[in-house]
Amino acid sequence: xxxxxxxxxxxxxxxxxxxxxxxxxxxxxxxxxxxxxxxxxxxxxxxxxxxxxxxxxxxxxxxxxxxxxxxxxxxxxxxxxxxxxxxxxxxxxxxxxxxxxxxxxxxxxxxxxxxxxxxxxxxxxxxxxxxxxxxxxxxxxxxxxxxxxxxxxxxxxxxxxxxxxxxxxxxxxxxxxxxxxxxxxxxxxxxxxxxxxxxxxxxxxxxxx
Amino acid sequence: xxxxxxxxxxxxxxxxxxxxxxxxxxxxxxxxxxxxxxxxxxxxxxxxxxxxxxxxxxxxxxxxxxxxxxxxxxxxxxxxxxxxxxxxxxxxxxxxxxxxxxxxxxxxxxxxxxxxxxxxxxxxxxxxxxxxxxxxxxxxxxxxxxxxxxxxxxxxxxxxxxxxxxxxxxxxxxxxxxxxxxxxxxxxxxxxxxxxxxxxxxxxxxxxx
DNA sequence: CACCAATAGTGATGCAGGTCACATGCAGTA
DNA sequence: TACTGCATGTGACCTGCATCACTATTGGTG
Numbered sequence: 001x002x003x004x005x006x007x008x009x010x011x012x013x014x015x016x017x018x019x020x021x022x023x024x025x026x027x028x029x030x031x032x033x034x035x036x037x038x039x040x041x042x043x044x045x046x047x048x049x050x051x052x053x054x055x056x057x058x059x060x061x062x063x064x065x066x067x068x069x070x071x072x073x074x075x076x077x078x079x080x081x082x083x084x085x086x087x088x089x090x091x092x093x094x095x096x097x098x099x100x101x102x103x104x105x106x107x108x109x110x111x112x113x114x115x116x117x118x119x120x121x122x123x124x125x126x127x128x129x130x131x132x133x134x135x136x137x138x139x140x141x142x143x144x145x146x147x148x149x150x151x152x153x154x155x156x157x158x159x160x161x162x163x164x165x166x167x168x169x170x171x172x173x174x175x176x177x178x179x180x181x182x183x184x185x186x187x188x189x190x191x192x193x194x195x196x197x198x199x200x201x202x203x204x205x206x207x208x209x
Numbered sequence: 210x211x212x213x214x215x216x217x218x219x220x221x222x223x224x225x226x227x228x229x230x231x232x233x234x235x236x237x238x239x240x241x242x243x244x245x246x247x248x249x250x251x252x253x254x255x256x257x258x259x260x261x262x263x264x265x266x267x268x269x270x271x272x273x274x275x276x277x278x279x280x281x282x283x284x285x286x287x288x289x290x291x292x293x294x295x296x297x298x299x300x301x302x303x304x305x306x307x308x309x310x311x312x313x314x315x316x317x318x319x320x321x322x323x324x325x326x327x328x329x330x331x332x333x334x335x336x337x338x339x340x341x342x343x344x345x346x347x348x349x350x351x352x353x354x355x356x357x358x359x360x361x362x363x364x365x366x367x368x369x370x371x372x373x374x375x376x377x378x379x380x381x382x383x384x385x386x387x388x389x390x391x392x393x394x395x396x397x398x399x400x401x402x403x404x405x406x407x408x409x410x411x412x413x414x415x416x417x418x
Numbered sequence: 419c420a421c422c423a424a425t426a427g428t429g430a431t432g433c434a435g436g437t438c439a440c441a442t443g444c445a446g447t448a
Numbered sequence: 449t450a451c452t453g454c455a456t457g458t459g460a461c462c463t464g465c466a467t468c469a470c471t472a473t474t475g476g477t478g
Contacts, residue, residue: 056343056346056347058347058350058351060351062351064346064347064350064351066343066346076335076339077336077339080332080335080336080339081336083332084329084332084333084336086336089339089340089343090343109328112321112322112328113321113322119318119321120293123289123292123293124293126285126289126335127286127289127290127293127295129339130285130286130289130298130338130339130342131298133339133342133343133346134265134275134298134299134342136346137265137273137275137342137345137346137349138265138267138273140346140349140350141267141273141349141386142267142269142271142273142386144434144435145434145435146434168454168455168456169455169456170454170455170456177350177351178435178436179435179436179437180455180456181435181436181437181438181456181457181458182434182435182436182437184455184456184457184458185435185457185458187456188456188457188458198456200443200444200445200454200455200456201454201455353464353465354464354465355464377424377425377426378425378426379424379425379426387465387466388465388466388467389425389426390426390427390428390465390466390467390468391464391465391466391467393425393426393427393428394427394428394465396426397426397427397428407426409424409425409426409473409474409475410424410425
């Protein structure tokens with residue numbers, strides 16, 4: 001039995017039963033690749049616990065972070081790929097331990113008409129993901145790196161629920177599609193401004209963050 | 210009767226009849242605002258003729274072009290907003306004359322279960338729009354302005370079907386969220402490289418474009 | 419024609435951020 | 449302890465793009 005918070009209030013009882021019956025629970029550890037570029041997607045994941053990061057790669061091989069998915073969220077790109085039997089355009093990686101329910105392809109369509117709460121969930125998921133992408137575009141197009149870095153750190157804090165972020169400068173640079181040197185410099189600046197403290201593989205956000 | 214190419218092959222006959230019965234045909238001219246930020250969306254548009262450009266604005270008021278929509282395409286953001294009775298996050302402007310069919314809110318859901326071709330259309334629309342946004346992110350994040358400008362001109366050529374593009378440097382700069390001066394310089398560079406010819410309010414793409 | 423507004427061309431300057439090079443420091447292991 | 453690999457700090461330099469300032473050209477209108 002899945003006891004994710006919000007699950008019961010999101011789906012109607014009959015649908016919950018079906019989710020439990022047909023959904024397959026899967027576990028992933030830090031860094032596991034849950035979905036990869038070009039792979040066919042046969043299941044749609046709903047995250048029960050943990051955080052997944054979703055990436056996009058350009059032709060030259062550079063990757064950029066699109067958004068994070070956490071409890072009770074799903075990737076609507078997986079949904080539309082699944083329904084249309086298309087290959088994935090993105091990669092999904094587990095951030096720490098992740099527990100998710102994989103819904104088989106055949107049920108997705110069936111539930112759409114059968115359960116209003118399912119349709120609502122899917123539609124909400126679509127628009128949330130759209131909004132994430134829009135925010136991502138805005139961020140890259142209009143904001144300078146220092147602002148983007150601050151947003152990044154805030155998001156990390158939100159997801160982990162802690163002011164202490166365990167991550168290397170290199171990993172941040174990777175997510176933000178820039179270089180380690182640049183991130184190190186900006187972080188040092190934030191430290192000088194008294195907003196964070198830097199340690200090896202660890203960043204501590206101070207009060208006003 | 211709508212005689213858009215592809216329409217008949219996209220939707221099954223019974224659905225086509227319903228589209229004709231319940232869909233409301235609307236016409237727009239150059240620059241007309243078809244949809245605006247914060248407005249409620251009560252109809253979903255399917256474009257019959259012409260091109261629509263879809264924009265996003267950040268807090269500070271700067272706008273950037275997300276993508277173009279043309280014949281037989283639709284805006285899935287409109288769809289999900291519509292279904293969820295949410296406000297628009299984007300603005301849509303007519304590029305030249307546009308003819309579209311507005312599908313009333315109440316029919317969207319009904320058809321989803323009733324007509325497989327409708328569901329397929331909606332799902333395809335979702336993933337096409339996702340892909341556009343992903344390409345947009347890639348473009349901004351990884352490509353330099355000159356490359357982006359070339360892509361922009363190619364897209365304009367594709368949409369108009371002509372190698373002669375009627376647009377001012379200022380308008381291009383607006384779409385690409387940069388300044389007129391920068392665009393003028395890059396265009397002049399392209400002209401010096403023998404790839405385009407510049408006239409007032411007009412750009413002629415040469416052979417290798 | 420004369421005037422004005424829109425469009426376009428171009429030099430000068432400044433800054434953000436990418437890149438290279440190298441030093442330092444920490445942690446695990448032989 | 450000495451060695452090795454990873455993480456970080458920092459100076460030097462360069463490029464792309466934004467911004468300012470000014471000029472030149474064109475088309476439309478009184």
